[in-house]
Each structure stands twice: as C-alpha cells, then as structure tokens.
Amino acid sequence: MMDLIQTISSSFVSLIPVTLAQSLILAFVVLGIMIPFRTLNFPDLTSEGAFPLGGCVCGVLLAGGASPLTAIGVALVAGFLAGCCTAFIHLRFRIHTLLAGILMMTMLYSINLRIMGKSNLSVFGAPTVFDWAPFTQPGFPASKIVVAGIIGLVVFLLLDLFFKTEKGTAIRAVGANPDMAEAQGINVWVATIGGVGLASAFSATGGALMVQSQGFADVNMGLGILINGLAALMIGEAIVGKQTVVRQLAAPFVGAVIYYQLVSFCLAAGMPPPDLKLATGLFVLAMLALPSLRRSRGPAQARETIRE
Amino acid sequence: MLEIQSARKVFYKGQADEKIALDGLSLKLATGEFAVVIGSNGAGKSSMLNAISGALPLDVGKVLINGDDVTDMPVHKRAARLARVFQDPMKGTAASMTVAENMLLADLRSTRRRLRRGLNAKRLEQYRERLSLLGLGLENRLDTRVELLSGGQRQSLSLIMAVGGDPELLLLDEHTAALDPRTADIVMQATVRAVDALKLTTLMVTHNMQHAVDFGHSVIMLDAGKLRLEISGEEKTTITVPDLIGHFAVKTDRMMLAS
Ligand SMILES: Nc1ncnc2c1ncn2[C@@H]1O[C@H](COP(=O)(O)OP(=O)(O)OP(=O)(O)O)[C@@H](O)[C@H]1O
Ligand SMILES: [Mg+2]
Numbered sequence: 001m002m003d004l005i006q007t008i009s010s011s012f013v014s015l016i017p018v019t020l021a022q023s024l025i026l027a028f029v030v031l032g033i034m035i036p037f038r039t040l041n042f043p044d045l046t047s048e049g050a051f052p053l054g055g056c057v058c059g060v061l062l063a064g065g066a067s068p069l070t071a072i073g074v075a076l077v078a079g080f081l082a083g084c085c086t087a088f089i090h091l092r093f094r095i096h097t098l099l100a101g102i103l104m105m106t107m108l109y110s111i112n113l114r115i116m117g118k119s120n121l122s123v124f125g126a127p128t129v130f131d132w133a134p135f136t137q138p139g140f141p142a143s144k145i146v147v148a149g150i151i152g153l154v155v156f157l158l159l160d161l162f163f164k165t166e167k168g169t170a171i172r173a174v175g176a177n178p179d180m181a182e183a184q185g186i187n188v189w190v191a192t193i194g195g196v197g198l199a200s201a202f203s204a205t206g207g208a209l210m211v212q213s214q215g216f217a218d219v220n221m222g223l224g225i226l227i228n229g230l231a232a233l234m235i236g237e238a239i240v241g242k243q244t245v246v247r248q249l250a251a252p253f254v255g256a257v258i259y260y261q262l263v264s265f266c267l268a269a270g271m272p273p274p275d276l277k278l279a280t281g282l283f284v285l286a287m288l289a290l291p292s293l294r295r296s297r298g299p300a301q302a303r304e305t306i307r308e
Numbered sequence: 309m310l311e312i313q314s315a316r317k318v319f320y321k322g323q324a325d326e327k328i329a330l331d332g333l334s335l336k337l338a339t340g341e342f343a344v345v346i347g348s349n350g351a352g353k354s355s356m357l358n359a360i361s362g363a364l365p366l367d368v369g370k371v372l373i374n375g376d377d378v379t380d381m382p383v384h385k386r387a388a389r390l391a392r393v394f395q396d397p398m399k400g401t402a403a404s405m406t407v408a409e410n411m412l413l414a415d416l417r418s419t420r421r422r423l424r425r426g427l428n429a430k431r432l433e434q435y436r437e438r439l440s441l442l443g444l445g446l447e448n449r450l451d452t453r454v455e456l457l458s459g460g461q462r463q464s465l466s467l468i469m470a471v472g473g474d475p476e477l478l479l480l481d482e483h484t485a486a487l488d489p490r491t492a493d494i495v496m497q498a499t500v501r502a503v504d505a506l507k508l509t510t511l512m513v514t515h516n517m518q519h520a521v522d523f524g525h526s527v528i529m530l531d532a533g534k535l536r537l538e539i540s541g542e543e544k545t546t547i548t549v550p551d552l553i554g555h556f557a558v559k560t561d562r563m564m565l566a567s
Binding site for chain 1: 385400403404409414423425
C-alpha cells in the first residue's frame with residue numbers, strides 16, 4: 001500500500017513541471033473560453049476550432065521558416081477572424097451562439113486541413129519563443145514555464161487595464177445587459193464581434209504556443225479542449241471568484257494550472273486515459289448541477305449562463 | 309423639439325392577430341416641454357416611445373429630433389440625443405456592474421468612448437455628488453454591484469443616469485409603476501426636479517392620473533394608436549382627475565384608486 005502511494009506520488013511529482021508548462025499555455029484557451037461565456041454572455045464553442053487553427057497556422061509558418069513570433073502573430077489574427085465570423089453569424093442570422101460556434105468549428109476543421117495540406121506536421125527543431133527564455137536550457141519545461149508565464153502575465157495585466165477603460169467598460173456592458181448598452185449609445189455589434197474575436201485570438205495563440213512547445217501541429221489537437229477549458233474555468237472561479245474584473249481574469253490562469261495538475265494526478269493514480277473525457281464531463285456537469293441540487297425545492301433559476 | 313409625423317406600426321401584418329400599435333400618429337413637442345402621456349393599456353404609448361428611441365422601426369412615418377430626421381438611425385446612434393428610463397428597473401441598468409460603472413456608461417452616452425481609464429477620481433466625485441441629490445445613500449455605494457440594490461434604488465439610479473449629460477429628449481415609460489408608493493414618490497420628485505432644473509424636453513407615460521394632473525406642461529392622451537386628446541396651457545392648470553378619467557372609453561378601478 002505504501003509502495004503504491006510512493007510510486008503514484010513520485011510519478012506525479014516528476015510530472016509537475018511538464019504539466020505546469022502545458023497548463024500555462026492552455027490557460028490562453030481557458031481565457032478564450034472565459035471572455036465569451038462570462039464577459040460577453042455569449043456561450044461560444046469557437047475555441048475548439050480556433051485552438052487547432054492557431055496551431056496549424058503556426059506550424060505551416062514555422063515549417064516555412066518564419067520567425068516564431070511572426071507565426072504567433074499570424075495565428076492570433078487568424079483566430080481573431082474566426083471569432084468575428086462566429087459573432088457575425090449569430091448577430092446577422094440570429095442563429096444561437098452555440099450553433100454558430102459549432103458551425104465555425106466544423107468549417108474550421110476543413111480550413112485547418114487545407115492550411116496544412118495534411119493532418120499533421122512536424123516542426124521539431126524549428127526555433128520557438130521558448131528558446132529565448134533567460135538562464136534556462138531550451139527544450140526543457142523551465143523555459144516554457146518562464147516564457148508562457150511572462151506572456152500570460154502581460155496579457156492578464158493588459159486585459160485588466162483594457163476592461164477598465166471606457167471602451168472595455170462598454171464591452172462588459174454589452175455582456176451584462178445588451179438592451180441597456182444599446183440605449184447608452186454602445187454599438188452592440190461592434191462590441192460583440194470584437195469581443196468574441198479577441199477571445200478566439202487568445203485560443204489561437206494558445207494553439208500556436210502549444211505547437212511550438214510540442215514540436216508538431218495536428219488538426220485534431222483541439223479535440224475536447226472546450227470541456228477541459230470549462231472545467232478549468234470553473235475550478236478557477238471556485239478558487240478566486242468572479243465578482244470583479246481582476247478575479248474573473250485571474251480565474252482562467254489559476255484554474256488551468258490547478259486543473260491540469262489534477263488531471264496529471266488522476267493519471268498517475270492509475271485512471272485509464274480513455275476515461276479522462278468522461279471524468280471531465282462529469283465534473284463540469286456536477287459543477288453546473290450543483291446550484292440546482294443545493295436548492296431543495298424546485299429547479300434552480302438559470303443563473304448559470306451556460307444553462308438555458 | 310420632437311416631431312412625429314403620421315407614424316404607423318402594425319404587428320403581425322396580414323395575420324389573424326394583426327395589431328395596429330400606431331395608427332397615423334402625429335405629435336409635436338416644443339423644446340423644454342414636459343408632456344405627460346396617458347391612455348389605456350394597448351393604446352400605443354410604449355410603442356410610441358420605442359419608435360422615438362429607435363427600438364421599434366416604423367412601417368410608415370418619420371421621427372424628427374430638433375429638426376433632424378432620425379427615422380433610419382439605429383438605437384445606439386440616437387442614444388446620443390435621448391435618454392430613457394424603463395418601467396422595469398432591471399432593464400435600465402447593467403446588474404453585474406457597479407453603480408459607478410453604470411454611471412460611467414450613461415456619462416459616455418453621447419461621446420466617443422476612448423482607450424483611457426474610465427473611472428477616474430474626478431468622475432467618481434461627480435457621480436457621488438449627483439447621486440447624493442436623491443438622498444438614498446447611493447453616493448456611498450459606488451462600488452456596489454447594481455444587482456444588490458433594491459428595485460427603487462435601481463430605478464433612482466436609472467433616472468440619475470438618464471438626466472445626466474443633458475439629453476435633448478427624455479423618455480420615461482411608467483418609470484415609477486413598479487415601485488412602492490414612498491419610493492415612487494422619491495423617484496417622481498427627483499424626476500420633476502431634474503426636468504425643471506435642466507429644462508428637459510420630456511415625455512412621461514403614466515397610468516397615475518394624479519401625476520398627470522400635478523406634473524408637466526401638457527397631457528397627451530393616446531387611444532388605439534392615435535392622438536386622441538392634447539391638453540396644454542391654461543386648460544392643463546385647471547384640469548382635474550375626474551376630467552381626465554372622463555376621457556377614457558373604459559374606466560378601470562386602478563384609475564379611480566389612483567385619484
Ligand atoms: N412586440 C410586440 N409584438 C406584438 N404586438 C405588440 C408588440 N408590442 C406592442 N404590441 C401591440 O401593440 C399595441 C400597443 O402596445 P403598447 O405596448 O404600445 O401599449 P401601451 O399603451 O404601452 O400599453 P400599456 O399601458 O399596457 O403599457 C398592443 O395591442 C400590443 O399588443
Ligand atoms: Mg406600455
């Protein structure tokens with residue numbers, strides 16, 4: 001028995017740095033999920049397509065000899081455009097946001113294949129942004145932790161500033177009460193399209209960083225990332241809360257770090273990897289169901305925006 | 309100045325349940341005039357206000373604000389010129405945002421929003437001052453999320469938000485109807501004070517005949533989407549509640565009770 005605990009904990013501990021590096025990269029996707037779901041009240045699935053889109057764009061550019069920073073920049077723009085399309089489909093044709101996201105996600109799969117020309121592409125050995133980490137050996141988790149951590153911190157601080165500007169406050173108002181926002185002179189279309197675009201840009205950035213980290217791009221790399229991201233977001237919100245702008249922005253980062261360590265622990269403890277999605281799904285379901293279970297009488301009010 | 313020219317709006321046109329909300333309605337409101345709008349349920353009062361704000365596109369007709377044709381202008385562009393308070397306290401504020409943030413949104417209604425810090429010390433001081441006029445203590449709750457306020461407090465906030473920035477036109481749609489009598493009175497007094505002080509061109513919808521008698525320069529009565537009656541000047545100062553009720557085709561207990 002003690003032996004078993006020992007092996008579990010030693011294999012878990014040895015994986016902590018790798019998992020941390022991975023989670024700091026995936027935090028961008030969680031951020032890209034949080035912004036539509038929470039800030040814009042626009043439940044959106046585009047991330048599931050924007051993440052591999054960013055990866056594929058980055059992969060092709062790296063393979064073509066572009067600098068890693070250029071690759072990330074172009075991936076970011078591609079993700080932005082994908083998000084804009086989802087928001088436009090919803091606004092223009094009055095299609096439910098979730099369906100608009102599924103449409104985009106499905107179409108993006110073909111686009112990603114077109115971009116790469118094949119289903120996966122190795123860019124192993126190409127220069128990456130992680131090579132620039134000071135005092136660390138390229139290719140090791142420490143360099144990834146430093147670089148992804150710094151980019152994450154900068155994005156966090158910039159977003160915190162942005163959401164407190166006049167423009168940023170207007171975007172939050174559109175999520176809080178679109179009719180009121182419109183009556184206060186805010187162009188709901190511009191704010192929604194820009195906001196969802198921004199969110200998808202972060203998801204695509206996550207994809208680009210992931211490709212540089214793992215050394216290959218794959219059209220299937222986004223599979224299930226949305227539910228993983230939601231689980232991470234909910235853990236983050238349970239820990240840091242979501243009542244203020246700072247807390248809501250910190251939740252994706254904190255949540256991603258904790259969630260992926262939890263996953264790593266479960267795997268180390270012997271959970272078969274195929275069961276992972278089932279476990280994550282059940283976890284998200286439990287988090288969503290919790291408020292209605294707590295209330296003893298009758299169904300809960302739809303306070304959670306994800307529920308109808 | 310506000311001008312509505314033969315406005316027409318039909319819901320479910322050509323269907324069995326066709327509803328004529330506005331039926332060739334024309335109306336003129338001078339600058340600085342405070343008109344009280346009355347009329348039975350379904351008379352088209354809210355539809356008229358929605359047509360003015362742009363929330364309801366007209367089938368036929370025009371809306372002019374200070375001589376400019378705004379008929380084809382989207383809601384968010386018209387917002388630069390007019391402000392509204394709705395009947396539902398939830399509608400006029402962003403619940404998950406703070407009192408100060410809501411004030412900021414209203415403050416920027418007619419200006420370009422820029423990429424600079426929204427809530428600065430100067431603005432916070434201004435908001436505190438403006439909210440203190442209500443005497444509800446809202447000035448000490450600038451950082452409170454609006455969802456934690458009572459309906460009356462939210463409605464009072466909506467009013468302060470609407471009258472700030474000196475709108476060319478103020479639209480009030482039964483804005484005290486959802487409040488208890490005491491709070492309704494506070495909001496009504498604040499409304500009258502602001503409208504008088506700023507000489508706001510105002511349309512106020514109400515089912516309270518006493519309010520129609522007590523406040524405003526004129527009374528406008530709508531019926532079946534048309535202007536049925538306009539009482540202004542000398543006549544308005546002498547009108548009584550029974551006089552007004554006499555003009556309704558169907559009288560309800562609510563009107564009697566309000567008198
Ligand atoms: N969105 C809508 N869809 C269909 N019919 C509508 C809509 N809005 C208003 N109507 C109809 O238009 C007519 C006028 O409605 P409106 O809301 O303007 O009346 P009102 O004078 O504000 O009444 P109340 O005193 O009850 O608020 C009514 O017959 C109503 O049923
Ligand atoms: Mg009405």
